[in-house]
Amino acid sequence: MSLSLSRRRLIGSIAAGTGGLLLAGCDRLNRNDDFRETLRGAERLTMRAQRLISDRGALAREYTAADMSPIFRANGNRMPASADYQRHLASGFREWRLQVDGLVARPLSLSLDAIRRLPTRTQITRHDCVEGWSAIGQWTGVPLKLLLDAAGMRQSARYIVFHCADTFGPVPYYESIDLIDAFHPQTILAWGMNGRMLPVANGAPLRLRVERMLGYKHAKYVMRVEAVASLAGIGQGKGGYWEDSHDYEWYGGI
């Protein structure tokens, strides 16, 4: 009896010990650069596979007003702290300008009124956070394609970078998308939400909606839209704040 008990206990501690070693091994792999690089290979594979089976113009589902979330959760930064932003907010964004520059023939500097006079698109879509929650809201704004066409993209441009007014500590938020998503018909710079002006918590005066991507790609408080040939020179080079700081995937389609 005591023999079988001690044997049972031995097997139990061997199992627990093996489990602990495996877990510690997983943690070490998680911190290992070569292993992480291998896992990153799957990100490229996923992106290519999704692009392969999907029309580049395939639309995200649009919902009806009845489907909307009663309360749309805002997260990330909800109030940019910079003095500049506070000044713009206090004056109703009268002096605020959106810059469109980089690899374009005609850089633009647009007031909020000028942007609101441009053709608009209104869409009720689902916002999917990388954490797992979703909320459905209505967005009104100018298709990004119209701004990029007005500015005249150069042949060498490959990505569109969004520079934002909010910061995490000292680090400004930024995000980037490729031209397939930039010219997608549902990709808009939204100034309206749920039939009203875009609230500060959701990114006033202007935020990106890129509907086939997870929430962190939808940059809020957009100040500047820059066309670039490569993401290498921006931030730490991975194409976005969360990509640089936490190794989120640049491809936010899954």
Add this chain to the structure above:
Amino acid sequence: MASAASEAPAAETPPPAKGRLVLRHRLATRLWHWLNALTLFVMLMSGLMIFNAHPRLYWGQYGANFDRPWLQIGATPTTGIVQIGDRRFDTTGVLGRWKDRDGQERTRAFPWWATIPSYYDLAGARRWHLAFAWLLVVPGLLYWLWSFASGHARRDLAPRRAELAPRHIWQDVKDHARLRFPRGEAALRYNILQKLAYCSVLFGLLPLIVLTGLTMSPAMDAAWPWLLTLFGGRASARSIHFLCAMGLVTFIVVHLAMVLLAGPYNEIRSMITGRYRIRPEAGA
């Protein structure tokens, strides 16, 4: 036994004492089995870490903090709780509130020993989960094709009509409960409970967990809008994904228990080398 030795040895008479070794599992099954043993654990544990980022499940198209979850793992100021509908369960120490490896108290849903990595890292867990998903799906599809093309599915897995008779199933349940496992030739075939278990995993849980996983991808929802229609929304798909994962955990627990009870050496060898030793028929 003594009488067996006195009989004239015939070529077709198997040595009765040890039973003969036969090929039980083919190479495709064995390779896929061990790959899955690894992949499913990584998928499960990295999945629990991803769940920890938002430990609430909803039904419908959407669901976030202001909406009503049907399942929630959380913490009160002193305890850990699981809430299903309106019912609350105290799970302090395991779910919602637990101590990490260093004795530090944490208020995350699933504890450190159940997640990959063992510390909170959503981005890292997603890297594991979305990479190993390829190892689950591609070999899984190949195995699916092979099992249909080779006749494995029809011959070994599909239940026969007589086996589906309630009396037959009940008999098999009783045999399992009494730990009376088949001997002789019968041990080479899957019994009806095994067939039902393997079929519900192969053709039920696994396809369902892959499709509901894809439904959580906003790009996939644009590419294949029928996914949202099929599962009734992204929040529902996430709930079904989680329930399928719990179903697979149940399968693995029962599977491991049956291997231990049926004779781990013989069973594990048969999944490594393919060779299985048949125990002689009772009374032989």
